[in-house]
Amino acid sequence: xxxxxxxxxxxxxxxxxxxxxxxxxxxxxxxxxxxxxxxxxxxxxxxxxxxxxxxxxxxxxxxxxxxxxxxxxxxxxxxxxxxxxxxxxxxxxxxxxxxxxxxxxxxxxxxxxxxxxxxxxxxxxxxxxxxxxxxxxxxxxxxxxxxxxxxxxxxxxxxxxxxxxxxxxxxxxxxxxxxxxxxxxxxxxxxx
Numbered sequence: 001x002x003x004x005x006x007x008x009x010x011x012x013x014x015x016x017x018x019x020x021x022x023x024x025x026x027x028x029x030x031x032x033x034x035x036x037x038x039x040x041x042x043x044x045x046x047x048x049x050x051x052x053x054x055x056x057x058x059x060x061x062x063x064x065x066x067x068x069x070x071x072x073x074x075x076x077x078x079x080x081x082x083x084x085x086x087x088x089x090x091x092x093x094x095x096x097x098x099x100x101x102x103x104x105x106x107x108x109x110x111x112x113x114x115x116x117x118x119x120x121x122x123x124x125x126x127x128x129x130x131x132x133x134x135x136x137x138x139x140x141x142x143x144x145x146x147x148x149x150x151x152x153x154x155x156x157x158x159x160x161x162x163x164x165x166x167x168x169x170x171x172x173x174x175x176x177x178x179x180x181x182x183x184x185x186x187x188x189x190x191x192x
Contacts (some may be wrong), residue, residue, distance in 0.1 A: 002098045004105045007054030007066065009045050014063035016041060022088040026123035044068055055105075057089065065089035067102060071113070077137065079114035085129065086115060087118075099130050119143075 007015065019037050022028065044054030051072075057065035068085040084106075089098055106116065118136070120127050146152050 001059070002096075002101045003058040003061075004102060005056050005058065007041075007044050007056050011045075011054075011056050011063060011066075014043060015054075015066045016071060017065070018066055018090065020084075020086050021090075027121055027127070029121060040068065052085070055102070057093075057102065059093055059098075064093040065098065066098055069106065069108075069110075074115055077114040077132070079111070081115040082110045082113045082116035085118070099127075100134065103134055114124075 016037070019041065020034075024036060031121045039052070040052070043052050051070050053109060054071045054159060055067040055069065056063050058188050065088050067087040070083045070085050073079065074081045075176050087099065103116075116136075118131065120131060122128075146151075152180065
């Protein structure tokens, strides 16, 4: 049976090796600095960090998985969203229905959130099957990130009359690859 509880500092020795396994799996598309992974664990156990919750997933009193949940507001749904930042189970605990139990726990603890969101790579078909069985669907968005936050913002690389690189009424390709770019925030409002 799976036990789900909040993460504490005492869980570091059990959780961090699983975090390393997760970040060296096909579920993650790029390397992440170990210092960032450590900082994330510390934030997950910090009561003063309200946006991140860490969960320890236990079988017979032993940590066999973990999850990180974050929250945000989405204008698309007019309310709060809970986002599965990460969910990991050790290989011997997969296929036991534990993932479904985690989603039940989240449903119970976040009953008023209007959307549950997660990321999944194509190289994880088992997870995709579970998520679709639970009612998830793919959004037709492609996510974009700006590493380092606005420290990485490069307005000097934009061209054209307006600072955002767009001309009034412009609707053609703007990225050099034939794709029309429309940048929106997570909530759906135009970003630039």
